[in-house]
Amino acid sequence: MMNMTETPIGSGRENRAQRVHIHTPYSGRFHTPGRRQIYTQTPRSRRLVASTRVPEDDTTQVGFQALLKKTWKLYSLSPLYKFQHKDAMLKKYGRSLETAFVQEQSRRGDEGREKCYFSIYKGLKFQNNEPEAIHIQVFETNNKGRTVLNALLICADVDNKPADMPASFTYFPVIMVSGNSVRSTVLLHWLQSHFDCQSSPLMFSANDLRWMLACWSAQAVSAKAHPVLLQYSVPQSCEDISTISCRFDAGFCKELWERMHGLPVEREAMNEQEVNRFVESLEAHLEYTMHIVFSKLRLSEVGTSLAYISSQGKIKLFSSDGLIMVLHLICDIANEKFQEVLGTQTNNS
Helix, strand or coil: CCCCCCCCCCCCCCHHHHHHCCCCCCCCCCCCCCCCCCCCCCCCEEECCCCCCCCCCCCCCCCCHHHCCCEEEEEEECCEECCCCCHHHHHHHHHHHHHHHHHHHHHHCCCCCEEEEEEEECCCCCCCCCCCEEEEEEEECCCCCEEEEEEEEECCCCCCCCCCCCCCEECCCEEEEEECHHHHHHHHHHHHHHHCCCEEECCCCHHHHHHHHHHHHCCCCCCCCCCEEEEEECCCCCCCCCEEEEEECHHHHHHHHHHHHCCHHHCCEEEHHHHHHHHHHHHHHHHHHHCCCHHHCEEEEEECCCEEEECCCEEEECCCCCHHHHHHHHHHHHHHHHHHHHHHHHHHC
C-alpha cells in the first residue's frame, strides 16, 4: 500500500495575492484562511461516465501511461484569469515558471536549474465549454534531464460549472501534482500570482470516499487487479493503533455490486441509496468476521482496481481503462465544493 503521509502546502499569502484580490470574483473568495467552509449534503445521485465514452478530440494519449503508478496530490483551483491554450503562450508560461524556480533556488542557496514545459494533454475534454487538459513538466537540467515535477490541470466531463463565468476565465476544478512539496508550492504560487486564482488542498469526506469506493468497485477488473481497500481511522484513545486496513478481492466486490444493482454499463447514474447499501454490506461482513463496528469509525482511505485515494487528497492511478471515470468523479466533487463555497460566501457578504 502506498504511503499516504500528508505534505501540506504553505498557507502564507504573498503581496501579489493580496493585490489581485480585488480584481477578479474568484481569486479571493475561493479559499480564505481562517474562514469556516460550510458544505451542503452530498448529491442524491451522480451521473456516471461509460467506459465507451469518447472525448471530443479522440486523438487520445496512448493508455494515459504518463499518469499511472505515481502518487499525485490533488488541489482545487478557482477559475484562471486570461489563461490561453495557444502554443506561443504555453511556451511563455514555461519560461515564466522557470524564472520562478530560479528565484526560489537563489533564495534557498541552491544551484539547481529547471526547464519547464506546458503542453495540451489530449483525451480529457468531453464538452464544448471545457478546456483541454494542460500537462506541466519540470526537468532538472543539471541531473541528466530528470523529471522532478509533473502536474495536470483538468476539467473532466463536469456538469453545472460556475454560472455566468466570463469568457476571460478558464475553469480547471482540479490540479494534480506529483513532486516534492517545495516545487509544488512554487508552481501553485506561480499559478495564483499569474492568473488571479486560488488553490486549496482537495480533502475528501468519508461520504466522498464511499462514492468513490462504490463507483470504482463496479468496474471491470483483471486477474491481477489490486484488491479493494477500506482503511479506517481509529480514535486517539486506542493506543498503538492509528488505522485499520481491510481488503477484499476486486472480483468479489464487482460481483457483489452486480448482484445488488445490476451491470454498471447499463446505468446512466448512481444514487446515494445504492452507494450506502453497497458500502454497508461490506462493513457488515467485516463486523461479522472481525467483531469491530466499522460503521462507527471514520473511513480515511479507499482503494479499487482503478485507484487508491486518501481523505488527504493523495491518489495513485492503476488503470488507463478506468482513468476517465476516476478523474470525472474527482472533478465533480471538487466542483461541488467550489460551488458551495461560492454560495456560502455570497450569502454571507
